[in-house]
Amino acid sequence: MASVSTIEAIKTALQNEEKSVELYQEAAKRTQNPIVKKTMLFLAKWEKQHIEKIKKLNARIIGEMHAVDIKTECSEDPMCVVKDFFSKNIDDFKEKLKGEPEDIKVYETGMEIEKQGYVFYKKAKEDTDDEEAGQLFEFLAKEENIHYKFLEDQHSYISDPESWYLDEEKWILEG
Numbered sequence: 001m002a003s004v005s006t007i008e009a010i011k012t013a014l015q016n017e018e019k020s021v022e023l024y025q026e027a028a029k030r031t032q033n034p035i036v037k038k039t040m041l042f043l044a045k046w047e048k049q050h051i052e053k054i055k056k057l058n059a060r061i062i063g064e065m066h067a068v069d070i071k072t073e074c075s076e077d078p079m080c081v082v083k084d085f086f087s088k089n090i091d092d093f094k095e096k097l098k099g100e101p102e103d104i105k106v107y108e109t110g111m112e113i114e115k116q117g118y119v120f121y122k123k124a125k126e127d128t129d130d131e132e133a134g135q136l137f138e139f140l141a142k143e144e145n146i147h148y149k150f151l152e153d154q155h156s157y158i159s160d161p162e163s164w165y166l167d168e169e170k171w172i173l174e175g
Contacts, residue, residue, distance in 0.1 A: 002130040009124040107155035117144040
């Protein structure tokens with residue numbers, strides 16, 4: 001049986017992921033920008049997947065399920081998910097819709113939440129005595145880092161699309 005601190009970390013992780021889903025869904029409702037809306041809904045869906053993984057681990061720890069194979073459960077390459085999102089939405093990105101200050105603030109808030117999540121999961125991994133919980137916390141820390149980078153990239157895009165395209169396309173400037 002996992003320690004009390006591991007069980008508390010799992011409960012906190014579940015609460016944090018649920019709050020993230022709510023934040024991203026609310027941001028999607030409020031924005032008029034289709035890029036921001038798609039991004040927030042994409043992240044909400046991703047966070048829901050985290051909730052399911054945490055629930056499975058929690059069920060295993062309290063004895064409702066057999067052991068969960070974290071490597072199989074978390075096998076999808078997170079960067080492939082991000083690349084897939086971009087490839088499906090490239091036409092929207094090419095429209096160069098500049099974000100409103102509220103939209104830019106949504107990205108900044110999301111980045112802060114993801115950064116805090118990363119720190120929480122790294123600490124939870126260090127503090128746990130349960131190998132499966134440790135593997136899940138490590139996986140979630142990596143995912144939060146990817147979410148952060150994703151939001152950071154989107155923030156750059158929506159706040160300054162011209163510079164974003166310049167950086168992404170690695171254009172050579174001639175003087």
